[in-house]
Amino acid sequence: MGNPLIKREMELQTQIKDLKSEKARFNENLYELQDNIRVKYPAEIKNNDLVIKHYTADLKTAESAQKVVDDEGKEAYPLKIGEKVYNTRKEAGTALKEALVKNIGNIMSGGEVALGEYRGLKLSVMYNDFKKVPQACLKGEKHHYCDLNIDTDTGNMIRLDNVIGNIQKAIDDLSAKNDIKKRDLEQMKIDVEKPFEKEQVLRDLESELEDVHIKLTQFELTDDTAQKDMFERLADSFSEVMTGEKSYVKYETDSTAFMPLHVEINGDVLTLSQTTVQNGDLMYDPRIDFKVDYENKKVIPLNYENSFTGIYEEYDISDGKPETMKQINDVLAFTDDWMDRIDEQGYSVSKEVVNIEQNRDNTSR
Numbered sequence: 001m002g003n004p005l006i007k008r009e010m011e012l013q014t015q016i017k018d019l020k021s022e023k024a025r026f027n028e029n030l031y032e033l034q035d036n037i038r039v040k041y042p043a044e045i046k047n048n049d050l051v052i053k054h055y056t057a058d059l060k061t062a063e064s065a066q067k068v069v070d071d072e073g074k075e076a077y078p079l080k081i082g083e084k085v086y087n088t089r090k091e092a093g094t095a096l097k098e099a100l101v102k103n104i105g106n107i108m109s110g111g112e113v114a115l116g117e118y119r120g121l122k123l124s125v126m127y128n129d130f131k132k133v134p135q136a137c138l139k140g141e142k143h144h145y146c147d148l149n150i151d152t153d154t155g156n157m158i159r160l161d162n163v164i165g166n167i168q169k170a171i172d173d174l175s176a177k178n179d180i181k182k183r184d185l186e187q188m189k190i191d192v193e194k195p196f197e198k199e200q201v202l203r204d205l206e207s208e209l210e211d212v213h214i215k216l217t218q219f220e221l222t223d224d225t226a227q228k229d230m231f232e233r234l235a236d237s238f239s240e241v242m243t244g245e246k247s248y249v250k251y252e253t254d255s256t257a258f259m260p261l262h263v264e265i266n267g268d269v270l271t272l273s274q275t276t277v278q279n280g281d282l283m284y285d286p287r288i289d290f291k292v293d294y295e296n297k298k299v300i301p302l303n304y305e306n307s308f309t310g311i312y313e314e315y316d317i318s319d320g321k322p323e324t325m326k327q328i329n330d331v332l333a334f335t336d337d338w339m340d341r342i343d344e345q346g347y348s349v350s351k352e353v354v355n356i357e358q359n360r361d362n363t364s365r
Helices: 004-064 089-102 104-108 154-191 199-222 225-237 322-344 351-364
Strands: 079-081 084-086 113-118 121-128 133-139 143-147 248-252 261-266 269-278 281-293 298-306 311-314
Touching: 004 121, 004 154, 004 199, 079 089, 084 089, 089 104, 089 154, 104 121, 133 154, 143 154, 225 281, 225 298, 225 322, 281 322, 298 322
Parallel strands: none
Antiparallel strands: 079 084, 079 113, 113 121, 121 133, 133 143, 248 261, 261 269, 269 281, 281 298, 298 311
16 A cells, blocks of 8 residues: 555645646736736727717718708708719719719729718728729718719719718717726726635645645655665575675676676675776776664665766765655665666676685684
8 A cells, every 4th residue: 555645745736736727827817907907998998989089070070961952852962073062862873973984993993082072071982802892981080981883873872871870870889898898997907906716725735735745755764664675685695794604705607797796794884896897996886885774674875886987975864854865765776676687697606705615614624
């Protein structure tokens, strides 16, 4: 069964990550609200108010235009083309149609042709490339457009009146939009003051994670399972040295490809090393010194050296640092793998050592 603290640590890290992502989205929305409050919405409201002002002025101009009454008693707005004024809708429509036909070349080539004036607004004609039709523009403080039909007369005058009539709808639409934006702006001013609603939850989880880290660190510093397991393995593999029967034993294989293994004990310090000579220098690959705690049956790495990689490290388990404990556990894990390789490679007591022992026995006899 695994350490429940590790499981809880993973759960907390996931929850904190999700909450931080949620907070990041909250902050992005907050920055957007702040930008809307300071810049975007005030600018849009101001611009809409300005357009409404221009539309209102143009509508007032158009509605103030004087109507004329023809012989049949029908009212109409005069149309001025060039210097000539056409008072009836029929005359005005015919004159506009003739002006369109006369200027169709310039219109089709993309030019804007000024024709005259209608209801106090300047009248010009151009070609709409997207719709592929001629288009009228009534220009006051703003531009107001409508499509024209070159084959009709009074119908185009109705279109001009309709575009003027639609100015009020545009004013109403913009006013409604501004009312909504102003309400939204006031709500945003309230929302922007609201804190991240899960801030305390996030802080509590972060605090709990810190406590779990502390407990895990304490557990790592007091967990000596790996040290005890290694004591047992070394005691099984090198019993003569570990029991003090011998202070040093050399192990070799039949293959010259593998360096000899030296096992030596000096007081309570056990040394394992594999060595070779290079340019007259003794090289370790590697050497590890262990403090042997016979009472508690465990070994604690004191240092690690590899001459070929230039690594030399010392470890002081008493400093209470988690990073030191990690280094010690890493060395123990390395030693475990190292011992596996030694077992696989068939190391046995060196013949040199066996001969020395035999000579000692013969001398004693």
